[in-house]
Amino acid sequence: MSRLFITGTGVVSPYGIGTASFMAGLLAQRSTIQKGRFGFPAAELNDFDPLPSLGAKGLRAIDRVTAMILVALQEALREARLEGAEGLGEAGVVVGTAFSGLDSIIGFFTERLREGAHFVTASRFGNVVLNAPASHASLRFGMSRLNSTVVSGLASGLDAIAYASDKVNAGYSPLILVGGADELSHGNVALFRQLGYLAEREARPCDPQGKGFNPGEGSAFLVLEEEGHARERRAEILAEVAGYGVSFDPAPLRNEPPTVAIAVRTIREALASAGLAPAEVSTAFVSANGMAAFDAMEAQALAEVFGPDLETLRLKQWLGETMGASGALAAVYAVKCLNAPEAPRAILVNAFSYSGHYVSLILRAPSKPGLLGGE
């Protein structure tokens, strides 16, 4: 298997567009959670406007979550020095999302009910399929290899990275734009409300008294590149995808408490595929979002694998639970942290979803240039 590198990152986060505001906000540990347009505490994208980034052309054909994806993708392409580059034709796109354009589907059917079947807007029909955002991305940037949408609950973004890594390894494309995105929509807000997942105040990840999460929205994309391809175009290597574990816990759907052993297996699979011993990973960005049972399960699994010395960071206390974006946002933050002075050598990122989808990803700092082969 070839090595897989991250050579670009881009985000749309509650802090704004771009990694600069995202990094500044998180480093300052500034919470983005406030009472939003749905009337409960959430980490929303206030005043998100794709126009300055994307221009007016084609904007009317896409929905909001697609715009979030296109903007983050464009940022990632820019950082990787691939914006407008020749050769994007051999690139692929993988979008992780829990709900995709759910409100576009509801909106299309609302139009059908209100105006009648003959009066629906034909161009809106293209957005009712869950792969519409990914397809718009390929369309806009001319990427003609695989175009996949990965839906794995709140782990969708991280699972998309695992999926995309498999596809690069299998030779489907040497360059994949991969990430995750979700927005608050009438559909998922109603779902979270009815299921009692929403915290009434600021959520408290890892607190045994946690009473749910603050939902958030966002989009994060990474340029995933096969070693040879990255070398050939002399790309700056920001991090390496060292390994990942993907599993499913059947317990939540059976109304049973989440299974620590499956989380342990997921983390160990990530370590094994990275060829790392637990002692070689000192930092974890945890999945904890305020759902006490899952937070406790994750903490127990981490303790079992790493013992007491692991440093953990709870990003969702500031970013909220950004659903399909959460794992990808955490991965982007990890990439940036790995490039900071005195950074850890490797960071574990977890996404353990209430839906039972568990993914662990290990990102490693770029090796010294000398070790990368004669640069």
Place this chain on the structure above:
Amino acid sequence: MSQRVVITGLGVLSSLGIGHEAFWEGLLAGRSGIFEIPYFDLSEFEIHRGGIVRGFEPERVLGPELAQELGRATQFALAATQMAFRDAGLDPARLNAERVGVSLGTSVAESMAIERITELSLREGWDAVPADLLRQTPGYSIPGRVAAQHGFSGVNRLLPTACSAGNYAIGDAFDQIRLGRTDVMVAGAADPFSQIAFVGFHKLKSMASDVSRPFSKDRTGMMVAEGAGIMILESYERARARKAIIYAEILGYGLSCDAHHMTSPHPEGTGAFSAMEQAVRHAGVSAREIDYISAHGTGTPLNDRVETLAIKHLLGERAREVPISSVKSMLGHAMGAASALEAIVCALAIHTGSIPPTANYQEPDPQCDLDYVPNEARHVPLRVAMSNSFAFGGNNASLVFGALERGEP
């Protein structure tokens, strides 16, 4: 690593019947699965028919409690999975649950539940939408529920790539076994009859006025359908060790994106060609070895012309010698499930040495001038078959299947 991956179990819910036996018998006989649509008021439409799954009793198959809880897509997926395990001679309870994964596709997921929620929210407000109905809607619960029913804890994901979703899901399942991550994969797709899709295709004027006639000169479009197709995949070594019946081997797949238009294929078929070309390359076969192509063949004027162009590009001078058929002529277009059902068609074609026809074929079209197996099934041994699926968003996926013993090309 790089294990051979074989198909050992099939589960089918289709407009031509439940179970692969009824499905195959109906297809080879050229029967129609098109019936009056029973699900919603059709007074606004001039088309009243579609591919309907009849005689499906979720209460009996899943038990009343579970059936009540689940949306129709999930019911389909669970029932077809049970059927596929039975067909494979595998008791899911006796498998190593950690080493079993689920990879499924869909187009609009629980479309019927989303339609009801939309209606209720408009009439009575969002607070009036019951939790039970909302709980049915998330797409990630479709593969999740399948795994939860049997306790499987391997990789689990939904790949909702519209009409090519089944092929995307089967392709990923193939990779999981090849990479040694799982021993057994449940792979395929499910789509209930979607009023949303019906309204949309009606508006786009993509639907046939009477019946669907793929590749025929007088074709006017497709018929919306529903269904599910599930395959049990395992490594060849494992299947052989337990003396399983092997329908066919999956040799490889290809994925591409037109990057051209959301609802129309590229006029030159470049994306379709790319998916087929990659599939052949990854499968390690040459285009010369292809004995049969299960076409995407929607029956719309544009798709069938473009697909024909792309196939000619792939097969070159041999194009006229290779039988190509579209089972959508009989089943209707079951959206994401269509590609999974057509993958099953390829497995059964190789297993039985029979090719289902393109039904309703009337008149040759100069732009569609290949051998579409018009109206009559054909019986001929097959070594390599390809299944095409091209979706909204320009998402294309082709799978290549092989007979276990292929001999020398």
